[in-house]
């Protein structure tokens with residue numbers, strides 16, 4: 001496994017507030033890494049340190065084997081960063097904004113023209129290339145912001161909450177782009193407080209809360225370790241969960257029951273077997289409950305990520 005980013009015991013203090021408190025994680029080459037946490041958790045701070053925008057108070061950050069502080073410029077040549085705040089010149093066209101960012105990266109002439117065409121196509125904005133950015137929707141502005149960060153063909157793309165306040169069409173476009181970039185070998189860091197986005201996009205994740213990483217790993221491993229397994233059952237007849245030994249806890253949801261258990265398959269089999277034997281239940285639906293990151297977060301912190 002090749003590691004692209006290695007963050008070790010990173011610390012950042014704002015006055016008496018510890019924005020990052022011994023944060024450690026690493027990111028595999030070619031993965032889409034989700035940094036998930038509620039507002040104020042420390043995600044933006046971590047990404048700003050990673051890109052050399054903000055100094056750390058302690059710890060180390062290595063990107064492609066380079067020191068993010070001492071070899072900042074070499075790191076920045078390989079990294080595309082899309083900050084949370086949209087950074088565009090509103091009165092300029094999409095093309096002129098791209099030219100400006102191209103200049104910052106030292107891209108000129110024929111290469112600049114080729115890359116502008118490519119990123120405008122990738123972001124679905126080719127037909128709006130000459131319109132002023134101020135006429136764009138929030139989602140289109142976000143897409144052109146991503147286009148600017150892609151001009152120099154970075155090997156690592158960092159996106160800080162890229163879907164906040166944008167339309168579903170732009171969101172889907174951004175998701176498709178990220179999948180395409182990942183498939184072509186670009187490593188992605190995706191920061192968000194939307195669990196569904198991490199579940200849809202990411203391979204590995206770190207969950208960050210109040211400046212600390214509280215869990216990290218492959219999404220499925222986190223589900224296996226921290227999400228309570230359960231069965232959902234809908235029946236038209238009275239149901240007595242206490243008569244099944246391996247059901248740990250049960251409660252009603254929608255038109256049925258959620259049955260928490262460490263052995264969902266065996267619980268499903270027992271319910272179906274008993275029903276076949278005595279026809280005591282009229283089962284309308286029985287299925288495994290899909291684990292979610294909400295369950296993982298709840299099990300780790302005792303609070304909901306949505307609170």
Ligand SMILES: Nc1ncnc2c1ncn2[C@@H]1O[C@H](COP(=O)(O)OP(=O)(O)OP(=O)(O)O)[C@@H](O)[C@H]1O
Pocket residue numbers: 014017018019037038039040041042043044045046161
């Ligand atoms: N420049 C700053 N000065 C003082 N405090 C700051 C500064 N930047 C961030 N903080 C504080 O550090 C903590 C972490 O902020 P950060 O922006 O990294 O969180 P986040 O997870 O990215 O959340 P959000 O999505 O709301 O930006 C918060 O308590 C925030 O108020």
